[in-house]
Amino acid sequence: MKRIIIVATIISLFASVLYAQKGSSFYKHEVRLSYGIFTLPDFSDYGGFTVNYMYRVTQWFWVGTNINWQFPSELQYYRWREYDIDGAFADFEISERNNFFAIAPELRFSYTNKERVILYSAFSAGYGIHTGIHKKTPASDFFNNYWYWNITFFGANINIGKKQNIIVGGEFGLGFKGLYNIHVGYRF
Secondary structure, eight states, X not given: OHHHHHHHHHHHHHHHXXXXXXXXXXXXXXXXXXXXXXXXXXXXXXXXXXXXXXXXXXXXXXXXXXXXXXXXXXXXXXXXXXXXXXXXXXXXXXEEOOEEEEEEEEEEEXXXXXXXXXXXXXXXXXXXXXXXXXXXXSOEEEEEEEEEEXXXXXXXXXXXXXTSOEEEEEEEEEETTOSEEEEEEEEO
């Protein structure tokens, strides 16, 4: 039953996409910079930047790529003491930010294309690298690489400027771009 509801919802979204595209002309290329907010399980927040390029294939379908860099809001400090067999010891301290970098292709589906507003949803999946320090005694560096994804449930662009080619907007989603983000960009 759930599958039928999901398929029906997707079909109705695509049907609304066709209606929303009538009689509009738009720029083919878009470049934007966004800042996303992430909330960790301990309710601490940190942010990340995304540079995005999109190419508009049709009025309602975009393809492009994201380059994302994240960093925690605070430096992480680690201290430990190591002992020799003869009882001598040495104290160590490291402070470092954990970093994340990802490159991910994106597909975007706009379901409302008006002169001043574009509403859309998107999906991104790509490869990311996570580096930093493990929180253990003694602290150790780590380098991990993973496949990452992002789903934009709801995104909005507001077109401003004399030619309607400057955009400001935001997204609500889940994944490497953050729970919510704001962006500015340019179309040409």
